[in-house]
Amino acid sequence: MTALASPDTREDVDLHEAANPDQPWQTVVWNDPVNLMSYVVRVLQQYFGYSREVATRLMLAVHHEGRAVVAEGPREQMELHAQAMHDYGLWATVRKAPQ
Template identity: 35%
Template sequence: MADHPANSSVARWRVVVHDDPVNLMPYVALALRRVLGCDETEARRHVRAVCEQGCAPVGVECRENAEAQVLALQRWHLTASMEPDETA
């Protein structure tokens, strides 16, 4: 999904999904599959991390892609945000 190489000087942003009391795990997994294009196993792994930790990163992108993914996840009524990725 990334448009830029990992060693690029372009700032990277983490897409973070937050746990909420409304959305059920299968729905969140479906939303992740549709928005992020991940497979069922990866979607379930992300959902498990969100449930266990309260929030979890589901991807790292350039700013524009991260913003688009956060908006798309929010349109699925998920609580999502983005934060700078400082691991590079």
Template identity: 60%
Template sequence: MPVDLPRADPGTESLTDLSHEAQVTAESDGPWCTVVWNDPVNLMSYVVFVLRSYFGYSRVVAEQLMMQVHEEGRAIVSRGSRERVETDVQAMHSFGLQATLERAGED
């Protein structure tokens, strides 16, 4: 089950507000993280599509996570129980994205 992040209404929340809310929500969900890694194969628009379709993130949140992957080389896209994060990692693999799981706090 994906992390339930707040949905953005266009023009009502800033990117900073969404970042903080997403981080607070994600941190409360568990000790394991799904990390998506940058790769030279997938288009940025495809990564946004995957994050929106699988996790149900708003366009703004998905684009922010994609830019983090692009600029920093990785982004934590979900947190939760080990079982849920393993499912998320497998889902990212099925979409052709490079992903791993790690304990929260090891990033």
């Protein structure tokens, strides 16, 4: 007989955060030692529809600063963006936007 898994109970959940769906979130792309800069530019252009100039500026921020915010909006959408970046082989996370 196998034991049932207990539900994930996170005690560090901010109830104000859960009650505020309008809180903006960000998708952050991180620098990695694998992907070429030209590839990152191409991904940002293809997925987000950014111009070459905007995609290049974001890629340079990733390269020089270690990360760049590539999108901001509702949490669910930012999670989809982060997953898409993972599917392209880029490192990405989601975080609350600073207020």
